[in-house]
Each structure stands twice: as C-alpha cells, then as structure tokens.
Amino acid sequence: MRTPPKKRRGSQTGLRRINGQLLDVGGIAAYVGLTDKATRGRIARGEIPARRLGGRIVALRSELDQWLAKLPPVAQVSSK
Numbered sequence: 001m002r003t004p005p006k007k008r009r010g011s012q013t014g015l016r017r018i019n020g021q022l023l024d025v026g027g028i029a030a031y032v033g034l035t036d037k038a039t040r041g042r043i044a045r046g047e048i049p050a051r052r053l054g055g056r057i058v059a060l061r062s063e064l065d066q067w068l069a070k071l072p073p074v075a076q077v078s079s080k
Contacts, residue, residue: 021061028059032068 029039042048043057049067050059
C-alpha cells in the first residue's frame with residue numbers, strides 16, 4: 001500500500017483538507033467512523049461517494065453529508 005506524501009515543514013498536522021470541504025481517505029474515514037482500509041474498500045465498491053483528483057482519492061464533505069443522511073436508521077433497542 002502506498003503512503004501519502006510527507007507534509008512540508010511548517011505545515012499543519014492532522015487530516016489534510018482544503019477549506020474543510022475536500023477530504024482525503026484519512027479524512028473521509030474519520031468523518032464516517034471507519035478505518036482507512038474499510039473506507040478504501042467501500043469507495044472501490046461505490047458505496048461511499050468519492051473521486052480521484054490527480055492520484056489521490058478525495059470526497060466533498062457536502063456529498064458525504066447527503067450520503068450519510070440517506071442511510072437507513074439503526075433500530076433502537078430498549079434496555080430494561
């Protein structure tokens with residue numbers, strides 16, 4: 001598996017994003033609560049909306065919000 005390019009000296013640490021709207025795989029994974037590997041698999045199967053920009057996989061935060069809103073709700077289990 002390829003690793004992303006190293007950050008330049010003096011650049012911010014943490015997830016890489018542009019104006020908080022464009023997320024890379026690590027950002028997508030953190031946003032939806034999955035691992036990087038699981039996120040890449042779901043993107044490859046077309047389950048998560050993403051695209052390639054240059055050689056990187058990226059997604060728009062607004063498209064992820066729409067995708068998350070369309071997911072079916074989880075059944076509530078009452079505990080007694």
